[in-house]
Amino acid sequence: MLDRVRSAAHRVADAATERVASGRRSATPSDPLLPDLVAALAADRVHIDGAERSLLSHDASIIDGGGAGPVCYPVSTDEVVAIMEIASQHNRAVVPRGAGTGLSGGAIPVGAPIVVALTKMNRILSVDVDNRVAWVEPGVINLDLSKELQPLGYHFAPDPSSQQVCTIGGNVANNSGGPHCLAYGVTNAHIRALEVVLPSGQRAVLGGLDAEPSGLDLRGVFVGSEGTLGVTTRIAVTITKNPPDVRTLLLSFADVRHAAQTVSDVVADGIVPAAMEVMDQRITQAVENFVGAGYPTDAAAVLLAEVDGLSGGIDIDADRIAEIGRANHATAVKAAQTEEERALLWKGRKTAFGAIAQLAPDYYLHDTVVPRAKLAEVLDQVYDIADRHDLTVMNVFHAGDGNLHPLLLFDAREPGILDRIHAAGAEIITASLDAGGVLSGEHGIGIEKQQFMDLLYTDVDLDHQNRLRQAFDPECRANPGKVLPSGHSCADIQQLKRIPAGVWG
């Protein structure tokens, strides 16, 4: 298992190191596709600066070893078409990118591809309340859309923790979730249509605003495909009515198992809250120290549960959640009394990852899903795994969905620490799958987990996923080297070898 992890984390790095060694001294890249890109876009939107390419060779994870080729900043679909056509003429790969907040390496360029940074395509094009839809460009920031919709009484439901900076194009690529996806569904449920540019340079609109667009659900398979099927250039998102009222409860427990059991029992009781988030004691203490949100620092775990809707019904649900919590030995049940109190509790939850910086310079954030009834059991195993590897683990997770986010703290300067981090991570993945779970709930596969795919799927299953990929991208030029393990990813390997030698060090 450890070998598997090593190869997942270091495979990319090895390939990149080789290129750097041969190309480090070329100060001005002289790639033959550069003049074409500059002619199509304008010189100030094709960047070849080494520092910028280095920055864009990472995402928000600790995965190292990516390497960007030229970075293009298109401002229109026509320009994306032009980039794809140039890539096609020169037989080169393309990696779309949003804010780079991904955690599985999906946006990390492998093999000096053209990076298509979509951050300048950031306009909200139209809001159509009659059709409950907004057309946006992919670089629009998630929270900016909800702020724009607020006066109309609507919002965009998916709310990842990174929503202040992540882009809707990135949400589409990863089929992103967030705390409130428990009741509202993840990104795919909120996308009506996509304008995309395929690796061939052809543009198409997938899906539609009508109730049941005819033909295959190409829109549905494009969402969550991590940039491997093409580039999204316009997105029709469903806008959701703001709930008129909300109840937010904070339940404290002396044992994290009690919190997990409460979550399981609430769902079994037939309640689908808007959100149910659990934080264990270590993360709660870090959060409280960071934002002072009013979280109890002496509880072994807290459960943040929210119900929204009409006042009468949510009172019933909130009372019932409190009752189920008490039956599971909750030591305290507190309701947010004001919007300020509620906002502060959520601020604490959503800045949890920032709070970690006080405790350790680095962290590895995992993302698996288990059946809700197995939450308590798998959490026990997660703590045990961390202990055995002499690591500190914190748990903050979307408990209502069974979506675990064990967070392993470390200091990368400590010799050998990454081996322990990856070994523990692999055991967490195995424990989750053994409990009937899956590899990822919302972060995606990217580079991080592709070598684990055959723990879940057979060769035949993976071959069928590859067939889907090939139908959109027969030459494997869209974000090659991602998602599927190397033995199953069509011509990706060949594609990665097509970099002009020594150019993009």
Add this chain to the structure above:
Amino acid sequence: MTSTGASLAISDPTLEAFAREVGPAAAPTSDRAGDSDPVTVVGAKTAWDRGPQLTGIPREVRAPAGIVAYAPEEMTVTVRAGTPVSELANALADTGQRCALPDRGGTVGGAIAVGENDLLMLGKGRLRDSVLQVRYVSADGQLVTGGGPTVKNVTGFDLPRLLTGSLGTLGFLAEVILRTNPSPARSVWYHSDQVDPFALHDSLLKPGAILWDGSETWVLLEGHGVDVEAEADVLRSSGPFAEIDGPPTLPPHRWSLAPAELRSLPFDDYVASVGVGTVFAGEPQPPRPIDPVVAEVTARLKSQFDPNGRLNPGRSG
């Protein structure tokens, strides 16, 4: 079939027997020799007229039936494709749950292959958002698993969404895992002939359905009793409403429009689902234009998944 020990590849003799039955005849009999052994999967044929029609006379197979596992506390159910939707609905109702599949006398596999939503989609959710995992038989007779058993999952490419609504052209569904939901504590239909259904859709928070035939309006309110009462007050403030037993009889043909298009329909005999865009009409919807690039990708998917055109020949259009 290769066994790799992958965790979703649960061995199941019933599904494997179905895979062998669908697969191309190992030793073609004389009447099949020389062709690709075209095959079609048959449910209850309640929506057989949807989409492009079959060509030729393919061999018929039927998917296995039965509920395999139901975990109300997980809000998921594992069910074989040949199971009647009514049987599934009854089993779910026993524990106070429901799913997004329309119950029109058909089978689970048929409903997913066609991909149409229930009349109560606003309340029950979109069918295609409810299919968590598929196990299907490929054109070469292999059992393939896509998706996963949990309510949230982004592991790999989304084969469940590809298969949903694909009319059995890419693979024949053998077994699926569906998301279920709690049934509302209270459901009441209301009727009025003096209100603007579009204004109602704006003022109600989450109706189960709003149907409109151009003059009369039917509204389903559901949820906690107290919420239904509160929303009923909103209804009555817009005009006179009476409680009734259920929705009106629906005309036979199904149209798919954008919700805003319902404001000005070009014909009279219809029942429109406000806020959704589905319209039930006396005449069929003319074929909708298909983007040539979409057609090209669709054709490539068909040739990737069924290179010899064995599965439901003709239905790919």
